[in-house]
Amino acid sequence: MQIILNVPDRLGEKLQQLGDRLPEALDRAVGELTPTETIPYQDDSQIVELLASQPSPETILAIRPTPALQARMSELLDRNKSGTLSHPEEVELDRYLLLEHWVRLAKAHAYKRLQTVV
Structure with a gap:
């Protein structure tokens, strides 16, 4: 699935540094922010x-x-x-x-x- 979103420049730079690890980082962040x-x-x-x-x-x-x-x-x-x-x-x-x-x-x-x- 492709998702397009706008983020602040500072965050965008950090996300670019993650490269192909971005999906993993997003999965972790979503897991932490949505308590089960x-x-x-x-x-x-x-x-x-x-x-x-x-x-x-x-x-x-x-x-x-x-x-x-x-x-x-x-x-x-x-x-x-x-x-x-x-x-x-x-x-x-x-x-x-x-x-x-x-x-x-x-x-x-x-x-x-x-x-x-x-």
Whole structure:
């Protein structure tokens, strides 16, 4: 299959240097950028433990909240919009938002690490 795409000059120069190894390099890159499994998390202790283990960038990019956590966050966000959150629920929502922020920061850092490898 032939694919034609435009890339920045800097990347194009690197790709040209690969020569006939370009298909192999692309296969590896695609494999690294598309995780085959997700790593579900339910609470902040799981995220802290995972991040403290210094996982690979690919592992970090595979982190996803569990369906139960997603549902709870959606419920709290909806109740927050309608102004019906209790104080304990506000604290819970703030904790989940901080947890999501941690994961986003870790993913941004992981993505940046992968970009410097290419």
